[in-house]
Amino acid sequence: MSETPHHHGYIHAKDDYLKRLRRIEGQARGLQRMVEEEQYCIDILTQVSAMTKALQSVALGLLDEHMNHCVVDAARAGGHEADAKLKEASDAIARLVRS
Amino acid sequence: MSETPHHHGYIHAKDDYLKRLRRIEGQARGLQRMVEEEQYCIDILTQVSAMTKALQSVALGLLDEHMNHCVVDAARAGGHEADAKLKEASDAIARLVRS
Amino acid sequence: MSETPHHHGYIHAKDDYLKRLRRIEGQARGLQRMVEEEQYCIDILTQVSAMTKALQSVALGLLDEHMNHCVVDAARAGGHEADAKLKEASDAIARLVRS
Amino acid sequence: MSETPHHHGYIHAKDDYLKRLRRIEGQARGLQRMVEEEQYCIDILTQVSAMTKALQSVALGLLDEHMNHCVVDAARAGGHEADAKLKEASDAIARLVRS
Numbered sequence: 001m002s003e004t005p006h007h008h009g010y011i012h013a014k015d016d017y018l019k020r021l022r023r024i025e026g027q028a029r030g031l032q033r034m035v036e037e038e039q040y041c042i043d044i045l046t047q048v049s050a051m052t053k054a055l056q057s058v059a060l061g062l063l064d065e066h067m068n069h070c071v072v073d074a075a076r077a078g079g080h081e082a083d084a085k086l087k088e089a090s091d092a093i094a095r096l097v098r099s
Numbered sequence: 100m101s102e103t104p105h106h107h108g109y110i111h112a113k114d115d116y117l118k119r120l121r122r123i124e125g126q127a128r129g130l131q132r133m134v135e136e137e138q139y140c141i142d143i144l145t146q147v148s149a150m151t152k153a154l155q156s157v158a159l160g161l162l163d164e165h166m167n168h169c170v171v172d173a174a175r176a177g178g179h180e181a182d183a184k185l186k187e188a189s190d191a192i193a194r195l196v197r198s
Numbered sequence: 199m200s201e202t203p204h205h206h207g208y209i210h211a212k213d214d215y216l217k218r219l220r221r222i223e224g225q226a227r228g229l230q231r232m233v234e235e236e237q238y239c240i241d242i243l244t245q246v247s248a249m250t251k252a253l254q255s256v257a258l259g260l261l262d263e264h265m266n267h268c269v270v271d272a273a274r275a276g277g278h279e280a281d282a283k284l285k286e287a288s289d290a291i292a293r294l295v296r297s
Numbered sequence: 298m299s300e301t302p303h304h305h306g307y308i309h310a311k312d313d314y315l316k317r318l319r320r321i322e323g324q325a326r327g328l329q330r331m332v333e334e335e336q337y338c339i340d341i342l343t344q345v346s347a348m349t350k351a352l353q354s355v356a357l358g359l360l361d362e363h364m365n366h367c368v369v370d371a372a373r374a375g376g377h378e379a380d381a382k383l384k385e386a387s388d389a390i391a392r393l394v395r396s
Binding site: 056059060063064067068071072075076078082083086089090093094096097098 | 254257258261262265266269270273274276280284287288291292294295296
Binding site: 018028036045049051055062066070096099 | 110113116117120121123124127128130131134135137140141143144145147148150151152154155157158161162164165169187188191194195198
């Protein structure tokens with residue numbers, strides 16, 4: 001954790017994100033059942049691809065909100081803080097692109 | 100589902116996959132808590148990247164087992180069945196590469 | 199083209215990018231020779247992966263410079279222009295993550 | 298190189314691959330011009346995404362041909378050679394998925 005977990009208040013569509021993450025949790029449970037029952041491998045892989053896409057979409061949405069709030073605020077404040085926030089956002093983007 | 104869910108018996112390290120998928124399910128729950136508490140966005144994105152990598156690694160392992168069993172069996176049997184299995188595996192690989 | 203091609207002046211390490219892109223162009227020519235000579239497929243795929251990584255790295259560097267200049271300037275100016283620039287950057291990030 | 302460069306003869310649509318790779322080489326040259334002229338960053342990134350997708354598509358096509366020839370032949374031959382070819386294909390797939 002790079003900050004203490006106080007409320008950052010930047011997530012506008014919080015309920016929407018929670019709903020999508022609960023669905024992703026359900027997909028993870030579904031995958032366990034499929035592996036448990038040794039269902040057909042290609043069907044399992046199709047589920048993994050769908051789950052990966054759902055996760056990516058959550059990540060891109062959160063990154064969007066982050067840039068619209070934290071990064072914009074930091075850019076306006078300027079100085080070292082702005083540079084640090086931009087570097088942090090760039091690193092997060094690079095991790096997403098490479099994962 | 101492209102086949103009825105009888106046991107395909109191709110998953111050798113089943114317990115290992117189940118353990119990894121339970122951990123991924125836990126990561127999905129952890130993400131919900133982070134969003135609920137509006138933790139720092141970059142920390143949430145770091146978790147999403149870790150979870151995506153864990154999922155990819157499960158997918159690559161399952162694909163490996165699939166190719167070593169179903170695809171090899173089909174290749175030996177030959178004919179239309181072999182072509183169909185290879186096409187199916189190629190499509191699954193393309194979905195993984197593009198997701 | 200979303201803007202007329204006047205000089206935006208935001209690329210600091212221009213010579214470095216040009217050098218990396220010339221190397222990528224060379225990799226594309228090398229791949230043609232490998233296919234022409236029908237070299238071993240796995241070796242060709244290894245080259246494609248290396249080239250994809252090199253391209254990704256150029257993209258992440260350029261995105262970084264863009265965010266440090268255009269996005270920061272727009273954020274300071276504020277208003278509709280800031281929103282539009284951020285939307286545009288988000289869309290470019292999504293295309294990179296999904297490609 | 299994992300084999301001496303004799304003709305493997307597995308690439309059926311050779312001219313098609315060469316044409317696609319020449320287009321990719323042209324995209325690499327186009328990117329140099331865009332950077333040289335310092336064109337708008339987002340337009341450059343859009344080109345990089347298009348080029349990455351084109352490369353991925355070449356890779357998936359070549360992998361397909363490889364699996365339909367080398368892997369199937371090895372699977373039929375069986376033994377250590379089959380295992381080695383499958384391991385090699387799996388590693389190439391993992392590199393593509395992760396790049």
